[in-house]
Amino acid sequence: MELDDRSKKILDDLLSNPSTSSKDLEKKYKLTRRQLGYSINKINDWLDESKLSPIERTRQGHFIIDQTVFTNLASEQPNASPADMNILSEDQRVYMIVMMILSNEELSLFHFTSELEVSKNTVLSDLKRAQEFVSRLDLNIRYSRRLGYLIEGKEFNIRKLLTNVISKLLNMTNGADRICELANIQEHEITEINNRIDNVEKKLTIQFTDEKVAIMPYTLILVLERIKKGHIVDPFYIGYEELSDTKEYLATEEILYDIEDIPMEERMFITLYLLTANVYWSEFLTEETIPNLKQAIDDMLRLFEKRAIIFIQDREQLLNKLLLHIKPAYYRIKYHLTEVNDVELSVSKEFMELHHLVQQSTEPLEELIGEKIPESETTYLTMLIGGWLSKQGDSIQEKVKAIVVCPKGVSVSRLMFSELRELFPEFVFLDSLSVREFVNYKLDYDIIFSPVVLETKKKLFIASSFLEREEKIRLRKQVMLETHGYIPSDIDIEELINIVKNHADIKDEQRLRKNLYRYIHRDDTAQVKNQEKALPAAGLDELITPGNITLRQSVSSWDEAIRIAANPLVESGHIETRYVDAIISHYDKDPYIVIGPNIAIPHAAPDEGVNDVSMSLLRLENGVIFTEDYSINLIVIIAAVDKQKHLKALMQLMKLAGSDEDRNAIIHSDSREEIFKIINKYSV
Structure with a gap:
């Protein structure tokens, strides 16, 4: 993992001046106590990953830093000059330009060249990049001689852009100071909104994540400023009936209690903004405003378990953890508020196949929300589920992963895929592919089933598109022998009994031994014949x-x-x-x-x-x-x-x-x- 700019600067301060206190850092970086704690936690996670001792904090607000941290990191501290620290990247200049346009009027090229300290040609080039950036939200940057530079488009999308840019700027060096300077925000305004957010958290009995709390005051201040200037969101975007009965709506009233002339659609927007903020902790998990949400999550997990051949332990705890994330995600997805920067979140190579199976299991959520689940949201679900499986010591990496490649069309391919999944319930079947799709397939797998010969270094098993019962028996024995080195019926009864004894009390060992023997050494051919007799021969x-x-x-x-x-x-x-x-x-x-x-x-x-x-x-x-x-x-x-x-x-x-x-x-x-x-x- 990498440290954000704020955490890097705090770590640098602690290494250069170990006697500094929490209050010193809070004052220097204009942080709340919790925001500082969030940065210290991130620093400690980074130190742990680097095999170094964490930084401890005393009750008096001082820090205890192990000598190994100084030894390993002191030589790595760059000797950057103040001038170097102010050099902005192209992307950072774009974010600053967008923030200036969103929060100021009558801007000309002169304002940009002065603020960014670059040439006119550089600004013109940056404005082109800024246009590409805002166009992702169907917005447009336009210049007017009378009004200067403007961002035009639906106000709802402008609000999404505003939230995104604030997040980008806060990750820059001195990001909070830059936002205040670019948008003319006063320190007392930030303090006032932070106090109101604290009251909101108490009223809702929840804690928003520190990242969201860091963004909220700037977003709310600038949204209120846009409302004063007459930039109002379209009321048709937001369902009043769905949002007006929520606790978050009451919280919105708490934030706006002394602010006049706020239209109902704007109260709805701020309610939606609170509903879409990630939640770190909640005293009460409730579905008051989203009926059937927990059931949809449970159905999603059951689909995932079936596809991944995994049994989830402590299911209720994972359900509650997912509910904390998915409740705000429900509103983000339904109202298309997934942030642009969230899309940058990517799945590690270790979780690629897991992510694929999670994506295949989200149908119950999609039916409930009425929208496709965005990539960024499924990525986060993958991380939550993957972390849970790692904690319980389970991984699909240890399972045999298979794909089916069939050139005979979607329906035949799908039937073949279904039959093979039933025939090999211990394998994770990732996909059914055409030959052309197979050539460009990116996920990791162990074996291939196909009715045709393919060029591959993986284990390939030739199987008919329509498997007769005798072929199923032959294929299962062949595959199990080549993948596991044994035919499934070759199981030692005594060894199996000893395993059972280690984990359970056996009431009738002799009867268990007899029943296990009958099951393991059953005649598959005879079983097929018996099934044929039992089932109607419906041709x-x-x-x-x-x-x-x-x-x-x-x-x-x-x-x-x-x-x-x-x-x-x-x-x-x-x-x-x-x-x-x-x-x-x-x-x-x-x-x-x-x-x-x-x-x-x-x-x-x-x-x-x-x-x-x-x-x-x-x-x-x-x-x-x-x-x-x-x-x-x-x-x-x-x-x-x-x-x-x-x-x-x-x-x-x-x-x-x-x-x-x-x-x-x-x-x-x-x-x-x-x-x-x-x-x-x-x-x-």
Whole structure:
């Protein structure tokens, strides 16, 4: 990790003058006691990473510094002159220019050259870079002879820019002083707002992070100044009903109690600003304003556990920790307030694959918020979850990570991926890829499953796109032998019993030994045969019978096509009308229902109105448009009651979908009987 400028300067002061006190540092850098404590903690984290002793602070406010710190760091202190300290980078000049424009009027090039102490040409170049910087938020820098330089655009976006620039400037040397000078902020204004923020924290029984507390006073002062000048946010951005009942709204009233003429939309904005501030600690975790948030986080964790093959310990503690972060993130994401500088947060190489699995698990949160989770927010979630797993001694780095590479289209690839994940539940499956995607794949993995030969140094296992049961048995034995050096059934019962004894009390050791032996040494082939006897032999011809086939020339819409296709199953009682409604409501969320040219398999969940496993087929001479990307002639409604009973028929259907000749023959058939003959070919 790297120290920020403020922490570096405090460390330099302590090394050059160990007798300095907390009060001296607070006064010198205009810090609160907590802000100084935050910097000391960061310094100690950095020292710990450097294998050096931490700096201790006495009750009297003095510091105790181990001699090893002086020995190791004294020689590293640069002998920089004051002039060197004032040299600004291009980015820093851009931030200062933006701050000047946001907080001052009638600015000319002369103001910039004087403040930045650079030439006119340098300022003109910096203004171009400043334009690139603000354009990320759809803003524009314009010059007017009468008004000077202005930043134009939606006020909501200008506020986001303001918060971002304050954060950037505070990380510079003497950043707080620079902001006050550029924006004409007086010290007593900062003190007043800090006092009000302290009252807010007490009222809310929370503590904002020190970084947010450092930014808040400058942001609030400059926002209030913009309001006075008539720059008001658009009221349509913020939902009054959602924010007005929050404790943060009461806190806003506390901050503004003696400030007149603040419009309601601005009170809403400041409430939103408080809601989006990261929280370090909270006495009461409540979902008063965000129903179902904790449940969505729990669902996200369960999806993650399934994908990462990991069991999270002390789950409730992690849930509460995530809730502290996600509650403000909810408002940041919903109202597009994720800060530009947050995007710079990146995942370490150690957590790349973990981050990928977290991204794949955020769907419950996205459904609750109604927005895609930004990269910066998922990155922070990855760090929280990754840190928790490290604490419990778990890591996906120790697990076998697999990918599936299939050249036969999204639907076939997805089915293959699902089957292999069930076949190897101990492996972490990262992705299903096309061959072109595989060539540029960046994540780390151990093995590849593919129906085609690939150029790779990793372990490659050739597997059919549609795995028959016998091939599954062979493939599992082959893979386990090559990856772990044993076939799964080769397990020593006595060794297993001894392991169990170390962690649990065994009531009936003889019976446990017998049951373990039966399970481990079961005949996989016999088990398959038994499963085949237990499950109905539902082939494609048994589900799509002539009575379940409908012929039409054309239909007016996709919805109509679904209802016509499903009608035979509704009339026979295999499905209920609500199952058809569920298919229609879900169709735009599942492009994978298209399994080949001109053919789709719409379906919903078993609990949405399926009474018995069944299928029906609608043939259209003129295709119906599906999601603007496909023209569909063959619609097969699938009603499944579990994960097994329809799979045989589905596999046969997938093979039929892969045949251009037979698929086109069905599209141009004149009768149900002709179609059924083709279906029979694939039902052996």
